[in-house]
Amino acid sequence: MRNVMKTAAGLALAIVLGMPAIAQDKLTIGIMVPTTGSEATYGQDMANAVNLAIGEINAAGGVLGKQLTSTVGDDGCDAQLAVNAASKLAASGVVGVVGGYCSGATIPTLKIYGDAKIPLIIPAANSTKLIPENPGNAFMINSTGNDQVAKAIEYFNGKGIKSIAIINQGDAYSQDLADLTKKNWEAAGNKVTNFEVTNKGEQDYSAVVTAITSANPDAVFWTAYYADGGLLIRQLRERGYQGLIAVGDGSNSPELFKIAGPAAEGVIAFSNPTAEFLPQAKAFADAYQKQFGAAPGPYSTLSYDAMKLLAWAINTAGTTDSAKVIETLQGANFTDTISGPISFTPEKTLARSNFVVLQGKGGAWTLAQ
Amino acid sequence: MAQFPERPSPWGGLGAILDTPAKRWTAIAVILVAMAAAPFVFGSYGTVILTNALLYVLLALGLNVVVGYAGLLDLGFAAFFAVGAYTVGISTLHFGLNFWLALPLAVLIAIIAGVVIGAPTLRLRSDYLAIVTLGFGEIVRITARNLRETGGASGLIGIDSPWLFGWHIRTPLDFYYVFCVLVILGVIASVRLANSRLGRAWLYVRHDEDAAEAMGIDRVRVKLAAYIVGAIYGSIGGAFFAANLGAISPESFSFRQSVLILMAVILGGMGKIPGVILGAFIVILAPELLRDFGDLRLLIFAVGLLLIMLFRPSGIWPVRSKR
Amino acid sequence: MTIFDIFTNQLLNGIVLGSFYALVALGYTMVFGVVKLLNFAHGELYMVGGFAGFLLLSFLAPYLGPGWFGVAVSMVLAMIAVGFLGVVIERVAYAPMLSAPRLSILITALAVSLVLQNGMLTLTKGQYVPFGAALGFGGVRLGSLFISYNQMVLVGVAGALMLGLELFVSRTQYGRAMRAIAVDKDMSRLMGINVNAVIAVTFFLGSALAAAAGTMAGAYYGSLWYFMGFLIGLKAFTAAVIGGIGSIPGAMLGGLILGLLESFGTQLPGVGSEWKDVFSFSVLILVLVFKPTGLLGKPEQERM
Numbered sequence: 001m002r003n004v005m006k007t008a009a010g011l012a013l014a015i016v017l018g019m020p021a022i023a024q025d026k027l028t029i030g031i032m033v034p035t036t037g038s039e040a041t042y043g044q045d046m047a048n049a050v051n052l053a054i055g056e057i058n059a060a061g062g063v064l065g066k067q068l069t070s071t072v073g074d075d076g077c078d079a080q081l082a083v084n085a086a087s088k089l090a091a092s093g094v095v096g097v098v099g100g101y102c103s104g105a106t107i108p109t110l111k112i113y114g115d116a117k118i119p120l121i122i123p124a125a126n127s128t129k130l131i132p133e134n135p136g137n138a139f140m141i142n143s144t145g146n147d148q149v150a151k152a153i154e155y156f157n158g159k160g161i162k163s164i165a166i167i168n169q170g171d172a173y174s175q176d177l178a179d180l181t182k183k184n185w186e187a188a189g190n191k192v193t194n195f196e197v198t199n200k201g202e203q204d205y206s207a208v209v210t211a212i213t214s215a216n217p218d219a220v221f222w223t224a225y226y227a228d229g230g231l232l233i234r235q236l237r238e239r240g241y242q243g244l245i246a247v248g249d250g251s252n253s254p255e256l257f258k259i260a261g262p263a264a265e266g267v268i269a270f271s272n273p274t275a276e277f278l279p280q281a282k283a284f285a286d287a288y289q290k291q292f293g294a295a296p297g298p299y300s301t302l303s304y305d306a307m308k309l310l311a312w313a314i315n316t317a318g319t320t321d322s323a324k325v326i327e328t329l330q331g332a333n334f335t336d337t338i339s340g341p342i343s344f345t346p347e348k349t350l351a352r353s354n355f356v357v358l359q360g361k362g363g364a365w366t367l368a369q
Numbered sequence: 370m371a372q373f374p375e376r377p378s379p380w381g382g383l384g385a386i387l388d389t390p391a392k393r394w395t396a397i398a399v400i401l402v403a404m405a406a407a408p409f410v411f412g413s414y415g416t417v418i419l420t421n422a423l424l425y426v427l428l429a430l431g432l433n434v435v436v437g438y439a440g441l442l443d444l445g446f447a448a449f450f451a452v453g454a455y456t457v458g459i460s461t462l463h464f465g466l467n468f469w470l471a472l473p474l475a476v477l478i479a480i481i482a483g484v485v486i487g488a489p490t491l492r493l494r495s496d497y498l499a500i501v502t503l504g505f506g507e508i509v510r511i512t513a514r515n516l517r518e519t520g521g522a523s524g525l526i527g528i529d530s531p532w533l534f535g536w537h538i539r540t541p542l543d544f545y546y547v548f549c550v551l552v553i554l555g556v557i558a559s560v561r562l563a564n565s566r567l568g569r570a571w572l573y574v575r576h577d578e579d580a581a582e583a584m585g586i587d588r589v590r591v592k593l594a595a596y597i598v599g600a601i602y603g604s605i606g607g608a609f610f611a612a613n614l615g616a617i618s619p620e621s622f623s624f625r626q627s628v629l630i631l632m633a634v635i636l637g638g639m640g641k642i643p644g645v646i647l648g649a650f651i652v653i654l655a656p657e658l659l660r661d662f663g664d665l666r667l668l669i670f671a672v673g674l675l676l677i678m679l680f681r682p683s684g685i686w687p688v689r690s691k692r
Numbered sequence: 693m694t695i696f697d698i699f700t701n702q703l704l705n706g707i708v709l710g711s712f713y714a715l716v717a718l719g720y721t722m723v724f725g726v727v728k729l730l731n732f733a734h735g736e737l738y739m740v741g742g743f744a745g746f747l748l749l750s751f752l753a754p755y756l757g758p759g760w761f762g763v764a765v766s767m768v769l770a771m772i773a774v775g776f777l778g779v780v781i782e783r784v785a786y787a788p789m790l791s792a793p794r795l796s797i798l799i800t801a802l803a804v805s806l807v808l809q810n811g812m813l814t815l816t817k818g819q820y821v822p823f824g825a826a827l828g829f830g831g832v833r834l835g836s837l838f839i840s841y842n843q844m845v846l847v848g849v850a851g852a853l854m855l856g857l858e859l860f861v862s863r864t865q866y867g868r869a870m871r872a873i874a875v876d877k878d879m880s881r882l883m884g885i886n887v888n889a890v891i892a893v894t895f896f897l898g899s900a901l902a903a904a905a906g907t908m909a910g911a912y913y914g915s916l917w918y919f920m921g922f923l924i925g926l927k928a929f930t931a932a933v934i935g936g937i938g939s940i941p942g943a944m945l946g947g948l949i950l951g952l953l954e955s956f957g958t959q960l961p962g963v964g965s966e967w968k969d970v971f972s973f974s975v976l977i978l979v980l981v982f983k984p985t986g987l988l989g990k991p992e993q994e995r996m
Binding site for chain 2: 724730785788789791792793795796798799800802803804806807810811813814818926929930933937966967969970973974976977980981984985986
């Protein structure tokens with residue numbers, strides 16, 4: 001009995017003590033990404049990239065003469081955990097937050113950051129459903145699904161493709177992209193032969209592959225992430241599928257080639273520009289590889305850019321006052337990025353489509369001709 | 370030592386300490402004051418996670434009726450949670466229903482779901498029931514993911530927060546107090562159920578199903594009652610969860626969620642209300658308190674969980690029903 | 693492709709997938725039979741088995757090559773290693789709990805599963821790991837049906853392992869003891885059976901089979917992930933229950949049925965990949981409503 005009371009008292013005390021004391025001589029940046037659970041692969045990538053940017057900013061003298069430090073709020077790609085993480089970050093006095101990978105988990109946090117008046121830069125989550133929920137402090141630097149679909153359809157049309165199979169993974173991002181593609185593709189009078197959903201972590205896609213090869217569409221469009229995408233591409237090619245295979249921006253990672261092997265040769269990706277073929281991205285990829293021992297993931301460049309953008313906005317505003325920082329971000333025309341210049345629409349989404357078409361060649365992404 | 374073991378009290382031995390009305394009322398007063406004051410002590414982040422913990426207390430109280438009282442292993446409790454949340458979400462967003470009308474509708478639909486899935490399957494023995502409930506939970510989640518009416522994988526967004534007599538329940542602090550009230554009501558209902566005729570029937574069925582049936586207790590009906598009570602708790606929790614977050618998506622109702630609630634029930638000591646409350650607080654607060662350990666936090670949490678179970682195999686709250 | 697071609701292709705897909713489910717389901721069912729525990733950590737042993745096989749192969753590949761021979765040796769070693777891990781888990785986490793309420797052990801099992809999963813998350817930094825086997829693409833063509841040598845080896849090995857297990861349980865002294873304990877543990881102890889040793893053997897075998905499945909999956913599909921045990925654990929549990937939990941032939945049958953349900957469900961109009969899991973779970977519930985102990989399970993008296 002006493003022990004229980006003690007435990008309870010200890011827990012209560014720990015809550016109070018658990019609040020991190022933020023040192024005043026440093027500015028703290030919040031990073032909200034999933035670092036546990038099934039999405040940790042991507043979240044840890046993003047956190048790494050933000051920290052890489054912070055290291056470079058600090059080496060160059062910091063922000064407003066102060067060094068930056070970061071604190072990670074693990075959202076576990078879950079709405080509840082994300083609310084907890086956002087509340088913790090908001091209460092711990094961060095000057096800004098970079099984060100938002102899972103659209104579904106990001107949406108309920110917008111209100112929290114809005115109420116706390118904290119500038120939020122969202123590097124990855126790009127569901128069109130975030131836009132109406134934005135209280136005005138959040139900036140999406142990834143082009144939305146609409147832009148990606150436009151790019152994809154333009155490319156398919158250019159290749160004379162008439163029928164496609166669309167496969168998503170049943171999460172908010174890949175389903176949104178798949179639905180938008182289906183809607184626009186069919187509206188243009190084309191055919192969707194298969195609309196398939198796979199489970200994350202399912203290794204065997206043979207049944208889906210048979211369903212697709214029996215319908216034999218001109219192209220297959222995978223709207224989810226690289227890891228499972230790599231397996232699917234492999235199984236499609238092993239089963240003799242000859243048509244075009246295209247993937248969305250979640251699959252833009254050099255890791256795709258390690259998983260899919262030679263099957264990924266010629267695969268098309270619609271993505272923000274990144275990776276080895278851009279000189280500034282090359283330096284980033286090398287630094288990332290050196291520091292973390294792995295190739296950067298699909299959203300790491302955008303996360304890196306997001307951090308650079310936030311630091312720039314605070315420096316330019318000359319204060320950490322959130323209203324000024326948000327105002328600066330709204331008027332931003334920021335070019336010191338890997339993924340291309342950043343400026344925002346009145347809706348606080350990226351003002352231009354950052355999508356380019358990449359093609360897998362010799363185990364790396366290159367710009368498609 | 371008594372000759373016959375006493376009927377286990379849902380208070381799990383607290384009655385022995387709080388043996389006079391004066392002590393009891395003092396304890397209740399202290400708890401109420403502590404609940405009212407907590408947000409001001411712990412700040413905004415503390416309030417949010419305490420609200421979350423209270424939600425889990427409510428859900429765990431409901432699952433405790435199913436698992437702790439009636440002895441049915443339920444691995445799909447999140448399904449009822451989902452039914453509550455989605456009913457409120459859909460009926461307020463698509464049909465413009467007031468939250469307070471959507472709430473009883475959510476409970477009604479959860480009861481129907483409970484009967485539909487429970488009636489044919491509750492005669493199964495526990496381990497088979499476990500997989501049926503798991504399957505049911507997954508069916509609900511996948512259905513929510515696939516249908517466009519439920520917003521697909523993105524879920525429903527922009528669910529309005531409710532008004533109560535001119536009070537707009539909106540801020541985290543508002544919801545904290547709402548959940549405080551819900552938990553208090555939940556505890557009272559839970560205690561009264563445990564001491565009711567039905568509660569005694571559950572106890573009997575849990576200890577010896579066949580003997581209970583021989584004594585004229587309708588096994589399936591009694592179990593179904595427990596299942597329905599659980600569904601009511603789950604759907605109410607889900608309804609307020611939807612109103613609080615304003616956005617719901619299928620990911621919140623996964624197998625992991627069911628497991629977390631079950632963990633809360635068993636960890637604290639199932640069948641005992643203080644134990645269930647403690648369990649819910651631990652499964653929510655521990656991972657939060659471990660946030661500073663970054664991606665190691667779940668690992669540390671799991672090791673802690675293992676140690677707790679090894680040292681207190683019947684749950685943390687002590688079993689002293691025999692004294 | 694004609695309807696018949698699609699049918700034979702999906703049949704093959706279902707058998708291959710079902711073999712994996714069956715191998716993992718066997719561990720579930722054996723452990724359940726002997727200690728009445730739903731070992732929720734079992735799927736993680738599949739995952740750990742995959743990583744163990746990967747590590748061993750990366751050591752052995754320079755000597756044995758990355759083909760089936762290297763994979764086979766790695767698999768056997770991984771089976772032994774993970775088998776011992778299973779025994780250690782049983783000793784450390786489950787054995788002290790066997791007299792506790794049964795649901796408490798369930799939580800212990802969940803905790804073990806979280807430990808393994810998050811331990812691997814930390815070790816791999818969340819990355820996907822390419823397995824690095826080179827198995828070739830050869831095979832036999834029967835009409836429009838292409839059966840690769842890999843698929844044959846895979847199903848063959850799975851079948852051989854299951855047959856071996858069945859022989860072990862039905863012919864050996866340990867197997868007999870296992871069955872005796874499944875019927876009545878206390879009585880078996882009184883009859884002089886070393887219950888602890890038999891439980892250890894059960895965990896060893898179950899874990900080893902999961903490791904075999906994990907290594908083969910890694911080699912066949914090509915990559916590993918710290919979370920890969922979760923889904924298959926869930927599916928294998930389902931398979932074990934469809935077949936009748938506690939029954940070894942039941943687990944094999946259940947695995948095969950679930951594999952076929954999924955592959956044909958994906959192809960069925962009105963079901964498709966979107967609803968295939970709803971389809972399989974609905975079949976599961978129907979099976980249990982009409983046959984409450986699963987297809988091959990024996991009716992038994994048991995309480996929580």
